Amino acid sequence: EPKSRADDPVPGLPEYSADDVARHATKEDRIWVSYKSGVYDVTDFVDQHPGGDNILLGAGGGIDPFWNLYAVHKTPEILGMLEGFRIGNLKASDVGAATAGIDDPYATDPRRHPALKPASVKPFNAEPPLTILADNYKTPNELFYVRNHLPVPDVDPEDYVLEVEGIDGESQVLTLEDIKTKFEKVTITSVVQCAGNRRSELNKVKKVKGLEWGPCAIGNATWSGARLIDVLHHLGMDTDDPRIEHVVFDGLDLDPTGNPYGASVPAHKALNPKADVILAYEMNGEPLPRDHGFPIRAIVPGVVGARNVKWLGSIRLSAEESSSFWQQNDYKGFCPSTDWDTVDFKSAPAIQELPITSVVCSPTEGSTVKLKENKLPVKGYAWSGGGRRVVRVDVSADGGQTWVPAQLHSEDDTLHKAWGWTLWQVDLEVPPGTTELQVVCKAVDSSYNAQPENAEGVWNLRGVLNNAWHRVRVKVQAEEGGASKHKIQ
Structure with a gap:
């Protein structure tokens, strides 16, 4: 685990014991917590940080066991934010007490495939x-x-x-x-x-x-x-x-x-x-x-x-x-x-059914491809929530200026109970001499929902529901005797 400022006492700050921290477990008394060597007044952090209420689980005590469990949130950004609320140093004899005798909660997790x-x-x-x-x-x-x-x-x-x-x-x-x-x-x-x-x-x-x-x-x-x-x-x-x-x-x-x-x-x-x-x-x-x-x-x-x-x-x-x-x-x-x-x-309502999406799986971003008779094979997946069947996937080799409908494969034969995804493939015609191109895909479902053109329009602070056109830039391997080079944006 990367070293953080919480690992060490900060010179000039007062020292508090675990008992001192325990006396501050409510907003009325100001909410204090300890983490490693630091003591923090997180009363305002709770309101300012997403999921800040979770830190209340450790109010008046050490949050070390909670952050060991929610390790995904132990980012440099959040640790840095927490340091802004530091009010003191934890008494040396109390450091580590919050996790003493606690086994790694992830020790019994199953083995995973190395390709993941x-x-x-x-x-x-x-x-x-x-x-x-x-x-x-x-x-x-x-x-x-x-x-x-x-x-x-x-x-x-x-x-x-x-x-x-x-x-x-x-x-x-x-x-x-x-x-x-x-x-x-x-x-x-x-x-x-x-x-x-x-x-x-x-x-x-x-x-x-x-x-x-x-x-x-x-x-x-x-x-x-x-x-x-x-x-x-x-x-x-x-x-x-x-x-x-x-x-x-x-x-x-x-x-x-x-x-x-x-x-x-x-x-x-x-x-x-x-x-x-x-x-x-x-x-x-x-x-x-x-x-x-x-x-x-x-x-x-x-x-x-x-x-x-x-x-x-x-x-x-x-x-x-x-x-x-x-x-x-x-x-x-x-x-x-x-x-x-x-x-x-x-x-905002809780997410339930997901919107229509599609992705280019091959070729991949930044790869170099070799054409066969000036054609580029492209394949990917598409899916829409709510059982809405994917009825069309459009694919472009020129960044979205022209489109070709892909061949679709799905085992669902209904329009409105299509729970599984659709795999698609298409051979795109590429002008001779092309050195770089941008492959783009977009799908349409049985309700004629379509994907938005760019990620800027669907950006949100939690990074969910991204169903913008999927774009992949690839390089084209030069062929002997090829025509003059040009790029497709």
Whole structure:
């Protein structure tokens, strides 16, 4: 871990003990925390920093164990911001006490395929290489992108129980064996995509907060399990009760205070028999891998990955949306001019269905290509949320001046329940003598939604929902006897 200013005492600042810090646990007393050798008054930090409420978990104590868990947030920028609130040094004998005797919470995480490119290690978040993503209609389990918010639970299938709570608060439980044997096993093909897919392109416009995802935080798989609606009806729950507005899912992945990752989906989606929401226990015909939710994962087709809750521990029929941080204060989109000083997360709805997107998987950015009879083979993927089928992908070799429709491949034959993605390919004509070109793709779905031309128009401070035209600049290998050189912008 890189050394930070918090590692050392700052000369000239007063010294405080852990007991001193403990006396400041509320806004009335000013909120103090310690981190490594520093003592900080974070009362104002809470209001100024995204997710600042999380730091309240350590109010009056050391935040070291929380930041070890949320290691993705331990960036130089945030550490530097925290130093601006430093008021003193922690007594030497108290330094390290907050994490004494605490094992690495990520020590039992599963092994991962070496081809996965990590965006963060603790928690583990990674995507596969772009060059192989469009090679398979079904993304292999070991190469499916991984998005974890917390350590991966190590669940014993023999001990697993799923708690299901009705609108009146009555609660029942099911074992893994119950879910596998008491309900019809159904199989669907569905994309799971992170809201931050293609965030790195937004970072080039202006810095955003979040993992540096490329265009591979997406995958397509078959999921097998029990229909959510079948499970609820088996338990005698009236899914037509007008009080039910949301279905809340909580995982078994816990933060240090025991709070789980949680999310919710509107009832009109989750409880619609035609929406194919399932409690999945298989992925591509195999038991769910641990990184993807073993033993049970909620699969909500057409909806952002953040609501497809892994390691499912409980389901609750509710009049209210999930109160979890990830539902209320994350995974929302904002105006490009909204910044961290003006953002109001309560003003925006939680992301559910994702917009139409497409990506060039081959050739890749900066690569050198060799033409065959002045043609460049291009391939990629396209997908739209909400089950809207991709009806067209337009591809350009001249930066978007002229377009050629691509050949599409999908195993979905309906316009409005197309949960899986569409792979596409096209051979583009390239003028003789071209030395550089820009390949661009844009897709259209069955509702005729189209992609915006540039990332500037969809930029937002969290770096989510980037579905701008995907652009790839490549060099063309010179051929003997070729015509005069020119570039296509």
